[in-house]
Amino acid sequence: MFATATRNFVEEVDPGGLLIPVRSPNDSLTLLTVVVRQKRFWFWQKPKHLPTDFTLNDILTGDTIAPDVIETDFIKYNGTYSDNIQGTMDANFIHSNMNMKGEESSKLQSSFGSLKKDEVDVRKLLQDSKNRVLDMSHCLIQQTRKNRQVFGIVKERIVTSQPCCVIEEMQQTGQCAGTLSLCGPKSPKVSLKDNGSLSKDSNVTMEIRTNTTLAYALIELEVKHDGRYELCLMSNTKGGFEVDSPGKEGLQGVTGASVLKNPEISRLRQEMDHLCGHFQLLATLPASAKSSLLQHITAVLEDRTSLSALQSMLDQMLLDKSADIADVPLAHKENIQAVLDVLVESEKGLAKTERSTTVLRAVHLVTSALDELTSDCLAALRVCCSADVLKIMELLVKCVSASGESPASGADLAVLTEDVLSNIEHLFASANVTLRRDSDAVRTEINHKPGNRPLIMCIALRGLYSLAH
Incomplete structure (x- = not known):
C-alpha cells in the first residue's frame, strides 16, 4: 500500500x-x-x-x-x-x-x-x-x-x-x-x-x-x-x-548489458526472436497449467505490491534461495502460492544445469515485464486479459516488431467495445507506440525515445497470449 x-x-x-x-x-x-x-x-x-x-x-x-x-x-x-x-x-x-x-x-x-x-x-x-x-x-x-x-x-x-x-x-x-x-x-x-x-x-x-x-x-x-x-x-x-x-x-540479460536507446524495429524483432523459446515453452504447457498461471497472474495484477512480491519470490527461486510465502501480502497470497505450485511441479526431475529454459525462467521473464509497467498500464491490461482480446493484441505486437502493418484489421478492432479499445490504445501509447487505423489496415509507429518500453510491452503481451492459447 x-x-x-x-x-x-x-x-x-x-x-x-x-x-x-x-x-x-x-x-x-x-x-x-x-x-x-x-x-x-x-x-x-x-x-x-x-x-x-x-x-x-x-x-x-x-x-x-x-x-x-x-x-x-x-x-x-x-x-x-x-x-x-x-x-x-x-x-x-x-x-x-x-x-x-x-x-x-x-x-x-x-x-x-x-x-x-x-x-x-x-x-x-x-x-x-x-x-x-x-x-x-x-x-x-x-x-x-x-x-x-x-x-x-x-x-x-x-x-x-x-x-x-x-x-x-x-x-x-x-x-x-x-x-x-x-x-x-x-x-x-x-x-x-x-x-x-x-x-x-x-x-x-x-x-x-x-x-x-x-x-x-x-x-x-x-x-x-x-x-x-x-x-x-x-x-x-x-x-x-x-x-x-x-x-x-554488466547486467545479466538476454543479449548482454547494453540498453536499447531509440530502438529500431529490427533490433526489437531481434530481441523478440531471441526470447521466442520462452514463449513457445509456455504455449506447450498442459491446458490446466496454462489456465492456472493466466488466472492467478492476472489476479495479482490488481495489486502492485503483490505483483512485486511475486517477482521477488521468483527472483529467489532462480537464485536457488528459499523464499518464505509468509512474508507475502495477504491480498493475493493464494494466487501467488498457486503460481509457485505450478512452477514447482514443472521443475520436478530437472537438474540445475537444465533450468535456463524452464517454465520458471519463462514465467519470470513475463512477470518481470509486467512489473516494469506503470500502475495505469496494469489497470488497462487487466481489462484486456480475455483470450479474444489477447489474440488481437498479439497481432499488434507482431505489427510493432515487424513491418509496421498488422495482420489485425480495422474490422478486428471494430468488434471491441469502446472501453477495451481505449485501454489497448492507452497501453500501446504508454509504450511509445502509436496505433493508426486506416480503413481495413492497422499500422503502428514507434515514437523513438530513450528506454525499452516497446520491448517490455511486447514481452508482457506475448507472454500472456502464450498462456491464453
Whole structure:
C-alpha cells in the first residue's frame, strides 16, 4: 500500500527521471545514506535499490564529512487512483443454467500534502571527497564488492512536512444463481434452484509521520583499488569497483548489458526472436497449467505490491534461495502460492544445469515485464486479459516488431467495445507506440525515445497470449 502510493507519486512527478520510490516507511533514509544497486536478471529491468543502515561517513577513513544541505519547498501532492471492473457469465446446458455476476472497485488515496526537498550541495561534497579513502575492510564494502554490486549515496530526498495518510478502499461483490432440472421416464421431474451472493469491503488507513522519506535520488561511486572514490555526477555514468571488468559489471540479460536507446524495429524483432523459446515453452504447457498461471497472474495484477512480491519470490527461486510465502501480502497470497505450485511441479526431475529454459525462467521473464509497467498500464491490461482480446493484441505486437502493418484489421478492432479499445490504445501509447487505423489496415509507429518500453510491452503481451492459447 505504501509502496504503491510512493511508486504512483514518482510516476506522476518524475516519470523516467532520477527519483526512486521508497518501498517501506521503515526505510529511514537520510542524506548520504549508502544504497546498494542490485543486478537484475534482464537488462531492461530497472535496477533494484537496497537501502543500508550505513552512511558514507560510516565507511570512510579519517574525519567525517559534514555536507551543506539545501532545503526547499517541493510540491503539494494529493492523488486518487481508482479501478472498477465488472464481469458477467451465462451458461446454458441441457438440464441446467448458470448466471454469475461480479464487480470489483478499488481506490487508493494518497494525501501527502505539502512536501519539501532536502538536497546535498554537490559542489561542496565533491570538494570534501577529494583524496578521501573508503575503508575497504568494512563488511558492507566486502559483501558488495564480492557480489559485484554498486554503491550509491542519497543526494536528495522528498520528505513529508506534516502528518499525512494513505487510504485504500476495496469493494468486491458477486452473485451466483443456477437451476438444475432432472427428469427421466421412471422418476418425477426434480428442479433445484440455488442463489448466492458474496460481498467484501475493506477500508485501510495508514498514517505517515512528518519527515518521512517518499522518494530519493542517488550519486553512484566509482571505487578504486586503494579505496579512493569518485562521484558519478552524470546520470548516464554508472559506478562500480575497479576490480570489476566491464564484462563482469554488466547486467545479466538476454543479449548482454547494453540498453536499447531509440530502438529500431529490427533490433526489437531481434530481441523478440531471441526470447521466442520462452514463449513457445509456455504455449506447450498442459491446458490446466496454462489456465492456472493466466488466472492467478492476472489476479495479482490488481495489486502492485503483490505483483512485486511475486517477482521477488521468483527472483529467489532462480537464485536457488528459499523464499518464505509468509512474508507475502495477504491480498493475493493464494494466487501467488498457486503460481509457485505450478512452477514447482514443472521443475520436478530437472537438474540445475537444465533450468535456463524452464517454465520458471519463462514465467519470470513475463512477470518481470509486467512489473516494469506503470500502475495505469496494469489497470488497462487487466481489462484486456480475455483470450479474444489477447489474440488481437498479439497481432499488434507482431505489427510493432515487424513491418509496421498488422495482420489485425480495422474490422478486428471494430468488434471491441469502446472501453477495451481505449485501454489497448492507452497501453500501446504508454509504450511509445502509436496505433493508426486506416480503413481495413492497422499500422503502428514507434515514437523513438530513450528506454525499452516497446520491448517490455511486447514481452508482457506475448507472454500472456502464450498462456491464453
